[in-house]
Amino acid sequence: MAKKPAKTKTPSKRAKIVEEQSSNLYEGMIPLARLRDKETYRHVVSVLVDNEAGVLARVIGLFAGRGYNIESLTVSEVDRDRGLSRINVATSGTHQTIDQIKAQLGRLVPVHIVRDLTDDGPSVARELALVKVAGVGEKRVEALRIGDIFRANVVDSSTQSFVFEVVGNTDKVDAFIDLMKPLGLVEVSRTGVAAIARGARGIEK
Amino acid sequence: MAEAATTERNGDTPSKELFVGARLILKALQEQGVEVIFGYPGGAVLPIYDEIFKQNSIRHVLVRHEQGAVHAAEGYARSTGKVGCVLVTSGPGATNAVTGLTDALMDSIPIVCLTGQVPTHLIGNDAFQEADTVGITRPCTKHNYLVRDVNKLSETIHEAFYVARSGRPGPVVVDLPKDVCMAMGHYTTAPRGVQRKQHKTYNPKTKPDSAAIAHAVAMMAAAKKPVFYTGGGIINSGPKASALLRELVKLTGFPITSTLMGLGAYPASGDHWLGMLGMHGTYEANLAMHGCDLMINIGARFDDRVTGNLKFFAPDSKKIHIDIDASSINKNVIVDLGIVGDCAIALEDMLAVWKAKKYQADQKALKAWWRQIEEWKSRDSLKYVQKGKLIKPQYAIQRLFELTKKRETYITTEVGQHQMWAAQFYRFDQPNHWLTSGGLGTMGYGLPAAVGVQMAHRDALVVDIAGEASIMMNIQELSTAVQYHLPVKVFIINNQYMGMVRQWQELLHGGRYSESYSEALPDFVKLAEAFGCVGMRVSDPAKMDDTIKEMISIDRPVVCDVSVDPKENCFPMIPSGKAHNEMILGQDEKSGKAITGEGLALV
Ligand SMILES: Cc1cc2nc3c(=O)[nH]c(=O)nc-3n(C[C@H](O)[C@H](O)[C@H](O)COP(=O)(O)OP(=O)(O)OC[C@H]3O[C@@H](n4cnc5c(N)ncnc54)[C@H](O)[C@@H]3O)c2cc1C
Ligand SMILES: Cc1ncc(C[n+]2csc(CCOP(=O)(O)OP(=O)(O)O)c2C)c(N)n1
Ligand SMILES: [Mg+2]
Numbered sequence: 139m140a141k142k143p144a145k146t147k148t149p150s151k152r153a154k155i156v157e158e159q160s161s162n163l164y165e166g167m168i169p170l171a172r173l174r175d176k177e178t179y180r181h182v183v184s185v186l187v188d189n190e191a192g193v194l195a196r197v198i199g200l201f202a203g204r205g206y207n208i209e210s211l212t213v214s215e216v217d218r219d220r221g222l223s224r225i226n227v228a229t230s231g232t233h234q235t236i237d238q239i240k241a242q243l244g245r246l247v248p249v250h251i252v253r254d255l256t257d258d259g260p261s262v263a264r265e266l267a268l269v270k271v272a273g274v275g276e277k278r279v280e281a282l283r284i285g286d287i288f289r290a291n292v293v294d295s296s297t298q299s300f301v302f303e304v305v306g307n308t309d310k311v312d313a314f315i316d317l318m319k320p321l322g323l324v325e326v327s328r329t330g331v332a333a334i335a336r337g338a339r340g341i342e343k
Numbered sequence: 344m345a346e347a348a349t350t351e352r353n354g355d356t357p358s359k360e361l362f363v364g365a366r367l368i369l370k371a372l373q374e375q376g377v378e379v380i381f382g383y384p385g386g387a388v389l390p391i392y393d394e395i396f397k398q399n400s401i402r403h404v405l406v407r408h409e410q411g412a413v414h415a416a417e418g419y420a421r422s423t424g425k426v427g428c429v430l431v432t433s434g435p436g437a438t439n440a441v442t443g444l445t446d447a448l449m450d451s452i453p454i455v456c457l458t459g460q461v462p463t464h465l466i467g468n469d470a471f472q473e474a475d476t477v478g479i480t481r482p483c484t485k486h487n488y489l490v491r492d493v494n495k496l497s498e499t500i501h502e503a504f505y506v507a508r509s510g511r512p513g514p515v516v517v518d519l520p521k522d523v524c525m526a527m528g529h530y531t532t533a534p535r536g537v538q539r540k541q542h543k544t545y546n547p548k549t550k551p552d553s554a555a556i557a558h559a560v561a562m563m564a565a566a567k568k569p570v571f572y573t574g575g576g577i578i579n580s581g582p583k584a585s586a587l588l589r590e591l592v593k594l595t596g597f598p599i600t601s602t603l604m605g606l607g608a609y610p611a612s613g614d615h616w617l618g619m620l621g622m623h624g625t626y627e628a629n630l631a632m633h634g635c636d637l638m639i640n641i642g643a644r645f646d647d648r649v650t651g652n653l654k655f656f657a658p659d660s661k662k663i664h665i666d667i668d669a670s671s672i673n674k675n676v677i678v679d680l681g682i683v684g685d686c687a688i689a690l691e692d693m694l695a696v697w698k699a700k701k702y703q704a705d706q707k708a709l710k711a712w713w714r715q716i717e718e719w720k721s722r723d724s725l726k727y728v729q730k731g732k733l734i735k736p737q738y739a740i741q742r743l744f745e746l747t748k749k750r751e752t753y754i755t756t757e758v759g760q761h762q763m764w765a766a767q768f769y770r771f772d773q774p775n776h777w778l779t780s781g782g783l784g785t786m787g788y789g790l791p792a793a794v795g796v797q798m799a800h801r802d803a804l805v806v807d808i809a810g811e812a813s814i815m816m817n818i819q820e821l822s823t824a825v826q827y828h829l830p831v832k833v834f835i836i837n838n839q840y841m842g843m844v845r846q847w848q849e850l851l852h853g854g855r856y857s858e859s860y861s862e863a864l865p866d867f868v869k870l871a872e873a874f875g876c877v878g879m880r881v882s883d884p885a886k887m888d889d890t891i892k893e894m895i896s897i898d899r900p901v902v903c904d905v906s907v908d909p910k911e912n913c914f915p916m917i918p919s920g921k922a923h924n925e926m927i928l929g930q931d932e933k934s935g936k937a938i939t940g941e942g943l944a945l946v
Contacts, residue, residue, distance in 0.1 A: 173677045188544060191489065192477060203482050234673055241670035247486040247506055247545045 172233050180209070180230045181256040182263055182333045183240060186341055188248040189215050189223040196246055197225055206239050207231060210265070210308070210330035222250065224341075228263075228308070228331045253341050255333045263333035267311045272299040273322030281321045288314045299324070357494065357529035364493045364524040365390040368457065369398060371500035374533050377401055377428045379419060379798050381412040385432025386472060387459025390524040404798060404827060407819035409436050411791035413443020413514075414817070417452045418795025421778050422753055424581055426507050427795065429456040434472030437518075438479065442785060444514045445483040449782025450604060451579055453512035455503045456484075462522035463491055476518045485513030491520065493528030501533040502542075510547025511668040512579055547667060551684030551692060559639070559663045559680055560696040566637035567708035568715075569597045572620065575604030575781070576642015576666060578774050580687045585774040587690035588641070589613070594697060595704050598716055600628035602643050603766055604781045611770035617716065618725075621649040622917050623763040626724035626926060627716055629915075632657055633923035634715070640664040642686045645675040646782070647945075655922030665689045724915045724928055725767050733908040734884045736761060736836045740768040740808060743834060746891045751803040753796045755779065757789040757813030759843040760913045761836035765808040787816030790833060794820055797829040804832070804895055811837040811904075812861050821874040824900040832894055833902045835867060838909045846912045851943060871902035882906035919945035 187193045194213050201208050209228040216224040229239060236254070243252045255261035269290070271281045278300075285292065285302050288310065294301035299322075304314045308331060315326055335341070362370065368391055372380070381404045384392045395403050406412040409431045416427030427447075431440050437458040447454045458480075461470040477489045486506050490499050496519075503515040534540060563569060571592060577584045585608045592599050592615050599609050600620040609616060618625035620632055629651075632638065638660045643649070645664075650656045653676065662678040664671075665686055672681035682689060696702075729738040740761075754769055755778040756762040762779055771777045778796060780788035789807040797805045807814075814835055824831050844859040868878030877897050881890040881904075894903045915926045920943075 168673070168681070170677065170679065173673055192481065195478070196481060199482055234677065238670060238674060241668075241672075245510070245547075245668060245670055250544050 168237070173237075175233055178230050178232055179236065179256070180228065181236050181254055182226060182228050182261070182331055183236075183243070184253045184255055184333060184341060185225040185227070185243055186216075186250040186253075187223050187225060187246075188250070189221045190248055193223065193248050194225070196248070197227070197243065200242055200246070201227075201229075201239075204238075204242065206235065210328075212330040212332055226331050226333050251342055253335070255335055258335065260336040261333055262336060263307050263331050264305055265308060265311055265329050265331050266303065266305045267315065267326055267328040268293070269302045269304060269315060269318055269326050270299060270324040271302065271318050271322045272324050274298065277321045281318060284314070284317050284321075290314065357531050360530070361527040362530055363390070363394075364496055364519075364526050364528060365394040367493070367496045367528055367530055368500060368519070368524065369394045369401065370530055371497040371533070372428065373398075373400055375501065375504045376425070379404060380428045380430050381406055381415040381419070381795065382430030383409050383412060383432065383436060385434075385436050385459060387433035387461060387521050388430060388436075388457075388519070388524075390521065391430065391457070391459070391519070402798075403430075404794070404823065406791065406794075407822050408817060409439035410443050410787065411794070411817050411820045411823065413440050413447065413454065413456065414785075414788050414791035415795035415798070415820070415823075416454050416456075417443065417447050417450075417788075418755060418778055418792030419799050420452050420454060420795075421578070421792075422775050422796045423799045424775065426453040426455055426504055429454060431456065431458055432472070433459040433461055433476070434474045436472075437474055437476040441479060441483060442783075444480055444516065446780055446783040446785045446788060447514040448483050448485065450780065451512050451575060452514065453507040454514035455500070455507050456514060456516045457500075458516055458518050459524075460489070460518045460520040463520045464522070466520065476516065480516045483514075484516050485511075487516035487518065489518040489520075490523055493523050493526040496523065496528060498531045501531070504533075505542065506545060509545065510549075511671075548669075548683050549667065549685040549688055551665065551682045551689045553692065555680065555682045556689060556692045557696050559665075559682060560693050560700070560702065562637055562661060562663060562680065563595060563597075563639065563693075563697070564700070564702035564704065566597075567705055568635045568712045569595070569637040569639065569704075569709075570617075570631045570635040571597055571599035571609075572601070572632065572638055572640045572643055573599065573605045573608055574602040574641070574643025576686050577605055577608035578642075580642065580667075580685055582774055584608070584642075584685075584687035584690060587687060587694060591690055591694055591697070594694065596709055597639070597704065598631055598713070600624070600631065602646065602649055602781070603779060605643060606766060606777045607771035607774045610772035612772055617720075619766055621646075622651070622919075623767065623913055623915065624649075624917075625720075625767075626722050626915055626928065627719040629917065629923040629926060630719045631716055635660045638662045640666075640678070641689070642666060644671045647675070650676060651917045651925075652920055652922045655924075657923070722928065724926075726929075727911075729884060732883070734882065734887060734905060736764050736838065736907040736911055737768055738884065739834075739836060739887060739905045739907060740764050742887050743806065743808070743891055744769045746888065747804055747806070747895060750895075751800070752776065753778065753793075753800065753803055753805045755789040755792040755796065755805070755807045757807070757809045757816075758784045758786045759810040759813060759841065760838070760846065760911075761808055761810045761813075761842070763843075763913045764836070769808070786810075786813035790814060790817050790831070791820045791823075793831040793833075794823050794827075794829055797824070797831050798827070805829075806832040806834050809833050809835045810842065811835050811839065811864055811867075812841045815865075818870070821871070821876055821900060821902070825875040829900065830898050831900050833900075834894070835902065835904050836907055837864075837867070837904050838907050838911065839864065840909055842909075842911075843913070849912070850916075850918065867902050867904040871900075874900075876900040876902055879903045880906070
C-alpha cells in the first residue's frame with residue numbers, strides 16, 4: 139500500500155520536470171527554431187566603442203577574419219568628452235550568424251555595447267549619397283524631375299551635370315541611383331548607414 | 344587612512360615621484376606578482392633589460408628563440424594558473440613570438456607579452472627592426488596596446504594583466520616604443536580590492552543566470568542517458584572547478600568524458616570516467632556522446648576534432664552548454680540551453696540546486712545506460728599488442744605512466760601521434776598537469792613548455808613526450824634548460840616518420856608517403872651531449888623500464904631517444920567527415936572505412 143503511490147508519483151514528477159523544460163523559463167533563451175532557420179536576414183548593428191587607435195581595424199578585422207559580410211559600415215565620434223565612437227554595421231546572415239557577430243563584437247575589449255537595431259524594436263536608418271549625373275536636354279530635365287520626387291538637393295550644377303544629395307534609407311537611395319543610370323549617372327559617393335532606435339531610450343539604456 | 348585605502352582601491356592616482364619608463368614597467372610587473380619573465384633581448388628593449396639587471400625580485404629566463412619564450416610562458420601559466428610573462432624585442436623578436444601568441448589564443452592561455460618598438464617618432468618610417476606589431480598581432484591576441492605616453496605605462500600593463508586573466512583567458516601584447524621606456528613618468532598602482540572600479544568596457548559575466556541553472560539541473564534530473572562533456576574551461580577556471588565537477592559527477596552518477604584540453608579535471612582513475620572523446624577518443628566516450636539524450640557541456644567548445652561530422656553529431660540529444668564566452672555558444676553546434684558564466688560558479692550553483700530540490704537521477708534508466716556503456720568499454724578500443732623486438736609507442740608511454748604516476752609529474756607534448764598516445768595512455772588525475780597544444784597544434788610546443796613548467800615547479804618531474812620531427816622545431820631550448828639547471832626530460836617517441844602525416848597519407852592518399860619520412864635525423868644522444876644534457880637510447884622492449892627509471896633518476900636535462908615501431912597507427916580514429924559511430928577501431932578495420940568524398944577536403 140505504501141509502495142504503490144510512490145510508484146505512480148515518480149513518473150509524474152519526472153513528467154513535470156520535462157514539461158518545465160519546454161517552457162521559456164528565463165530571459166535571453168533563444169528559441170531553437172530561430173537558430174535553425176537557414177534564411178539570411180539583413181541587420182543593422184550599432185556598436186559603441188572607446189575611440190582609441192585601432193578600434194576600427196579590430197572591428198573590420200573581425201568581420202574579414204571570420205568571413206562575415208559587411209554591406210555598409212560607418213564610424214564617427216559621438217561623445218567627445220567620454221571619447222566614444224559609434225560604429226554602425228549593416229550586415230546579413232542567418233540568425234545564428236548574426237548572433238555570432240554580436241557575441242564576437244561584444245567580447246572586443248574596447249566595446250561598450252552592441253545593439254541590434256533590427257531585432258531590438260523599431261529603429262530608423264538613413265544614409266546620404268552624392269550622385270553625379272551628366273547629360274543635356276530631355277535627360278537633364280528628367281533627372282531634375284526625379285530628384286524633386288526624391289527630395290534630393292542639387293548641391294552642384296554645371297551646364298553638363300548635376301550633383302544630387304539624396305538622403306533616405308538604403309532602399310530609397312538604391313532606387314534613386316537606379317533611376318539615374320539611364321539618365322547619365324557618372325559616379326556615386328555614399329556615407330553608409332547611420333541608424334538609431336526609435337523612442338526615448340538611448341543605446342546605453 | 345580611509346583616504347589611502349580609497350586611492351589604493353581605485354588605483355588611479357599617479358605617484359608624485361617620477362621614474363624612468365623602463366622602471367615603471369618593472370614596478371608594474373612586480374605589483375602584478377610576476378616572478379619569472381621569459382625573454383630575449385635586443386636594441387629596442389635594452390632600457391628594460393637594464394632595469395631587470397638592477398633588481399632581484401623578477402627572474403629572467405633567457406630562451407633561445409622568441410617562440411620558445413611564449414611557449415615557456417604558456418607552460419608556466421597552465422601549470423600554475425598565473426599569467427605568463429614574455430619580453431621580446433621589436434621587429435624579428437615580435438614576429439618570432441607570433442606562433443606562440445596564436446597558440447595561446449587558441450588554447451585560452453593567459454599571457455602578457457611585452458614587445459619592444461622603435462621610438463614613436465620613427466613609427467611608420469620602416470625604421471631598423473620596425474614591424475607593425477599591433478597590426479600583426481591584432482588577430483592573434485585577445486587584445487593589444489601600443490603605449491605612446493609614459494604616464495600610461497603602468498596602468499596599461501595593469502590592464503593587460505587584467506584582460507589576460509579575466510573571462511576567457513588569452514594572450515595580450517603591450518608594444519613599448521623605446522623613447523617611452525626612456526622618458527620619465529608617474530607610477531599608478533593597480534586597481535585592487537573587492538570594491539575596485541569596474542573596467543570601463545571589459546567586464547565578462549561570470550555569474551550564470553540562476554533560472555537557467557535551475558532549468559539545466561531539471562533537465563539533468565529528467566535525463567535517461569546523460570553524459571558530461573567537459574573541456575579546457577574547467578582547467579581555465581581553476582582547481583575549484585575540478586573539485587566541484589568531481590562532486591557533481593559523484594552526486595549524479597553520470598558518465599563523463601573530456602576533450603584533450605580538459606584532461607585531469609576529472610580523474611582518469613575515477614569511476615565515471617569514459618576516457619577522452621573525439622577523433623582519437625575512446626569507443627565508449629564517442630558512442631556515449633552519439634547515443635546520449637542529454638549532453639552537459641561545461642567549458643568545451645564543440646571543436647571539429649570532437650564533433651566529427653556535425654550533421655550526425657549526437658542526433659537524439661538535448662544539449663546544455665556552459666561557457667564564459669558567449670561567442671562559444673551556438674557557434675558550431677546549436678544547443679537547447681546556453682548558459683554564460685564561469686564554470687566554477689555554475690557548478691557550485693548546479694550542486695546547490697540539485698541538493699535543494701532533492702533531485703535523484705533516474706536510477707533505472709541510468710543503470711541501463713551504464714550497462715550499455717560497459718558493453719562499449721568491453722571493446723577495449725585502446726588495445727595494442729606489445730610483442731617482438733620493436734617497442735610499441737603505446738607501451739613506451741604506458742610504462743612511463745606506470746613508473747612516474749606516484750610522483751608529482753607534469754607532461755607536455757609536441758604534436759602528432761605521440762601526442763594522442765600520450766593523451767590516451769598517460770592517465771591524469773589532477774588538473775594543470777597536462778600541457779599540450781590543442782587548438783593550433785604547434786609542433787615545437789612541448790620542450791619550451793616543459794622549461795616553463797619546470798621553472799614554476801623546481802622539484803617536480805617534467806617530461807616532454809615528443810616526436811622526432813617535432814622536437815627539431817624548438818630543440819634549441821635544451822640550452823635554456825641547461826643554463827637554468829632545469830632537469831626536464833625529453834622522451835622522444837622516435838618512429839622515424841612524421842607519424843601523424845604518414846597515417847593520413849596511408850588512409851587518404853594511397854600510401855604515398857610524400858615527404859613524411861624523417862630523413863637525416865641527428866644522433867639524439869650526441870645532440871643531447873653537445874647541449875650539455877644527458878643522452879640515452881633504447882630500442883629493446885625488455886630495457887624500457889630500466890631506461891625510464893634511469894632517466895627519471897638523473898637530476899639533469901635528459902633526452903631519451905626511444906626507437907619505436909615506425910608503422911604503428913593511432914587508433915581509434917574517427918576519419919574526418921565521419922560521425923562518432925563510424926570509428927575505425929584498428930589496423931584490420933581501416934581498409935573498409937577509408938576516408939572518401941567530402942572528408943578528403945577536411946583537415
Ligand atoms: C593532432 C591533434 C589531434 C587532436 N585530436 C583531438 C581529439 O581526438 N579529441 C579532442 O578532444 N581534442 C583533440 N585535439 C584538440 C582539439 O583541436 C581542440 O584543441 C580541443 O578539442 C578543444 O578543447 P576544448 O573544447 O576543451 O576547448 P578549449 O580550447 O580548451 O576552450 C575552452 C572553452 O572553455 C571556455 N572557458 C574558458 N574559461 C572558462 C571558464 N572559466 N568558465 C567556463 N568556460 C570557460 C572557453 O570560452 C572555451 O569555449 C587534437 C589536437 C591535435 C593537434
Ligand atoms: C609547426 C607545424 N608544422 C606542421 C604541422 C603538421 N603536422 C602535424 S603532426 C606532424 C608530424 C609530427 O611528427 P613527429 O613529431 O615525429 O610525431 P609523430 O606523429 O611521428 O608522433 C606534422 C608535420 C604542425 N602540426 N605544426
Ligand atoms: Mg615521428
